[in-house]
Amino acid sequence: MIRIVYGSRFLKSARLLPKAQQHKLAFLLTILKGDPFDKRLHVKRLAGELAGLHSFRITRDWRVMYQFLDAETVQLLYAVHRKDVYR
Numbered sequence: 001m002i003r004i005v006y007g008s009r010f011l012k013s014a015r016l017l018p019k020a021q022q023h024k025l026a027f028l029l030t031i032l033k034g035d036p037f038d039k040r041l042h043v044k045r046l047a048g049e050l051a052g053l054h055s056f057r058i059t060r061d062w063r064v065m066y067q068f069l070d071a072e073t074v075q076l077l078y079a080v081h082r083k084d085v086y087r
Contacts, residue, residue, distance in 0.1 A: 003073045010026050010064075010076040017079055021062050025079065028058060032036055053077070055085065 014025060031038050042058035046065075055063045063085055065077040 002035060002036050003070075004029065005069065005073060005075040007077050009078045013078040013080060015051075017058070017062065019052055021058050025058050025064070029055065030063075032056070032074065036068075050085075 014022065017025065028041060031049050036054075037043050043054055043056050045056055046055060048052045050065075053065055053067050055065050056063050057063055058079065061082050063080060064079050065085070067077060069075050
């Protein structure tokens with residue numbers, strides 16, 4: 001089981017998500033706890049300036065950025081629209 005740490009930026013950005021995406025995010029977090037690389041999350045390992053971070057898809061347009069603190073702990077960094085991921 002993966003332990004999830006919620007960063008303050010993540011909590012703030014998650015509150016700003018549309019309600020439908022908030023509900024889907026809650027479901028996806030249960031999947032993340034069980035397997036952080038479950039295919040339903042559509043996990044991407046990021047490169048370049050974002051190397052060391054991962055993202056998973058909430059919907060086609062929304063992503064959650066996260067990092068592994070250790071083998072069993074994930075820190076959620078923020079929820080962001082995909083157009084803003086690389087800014």
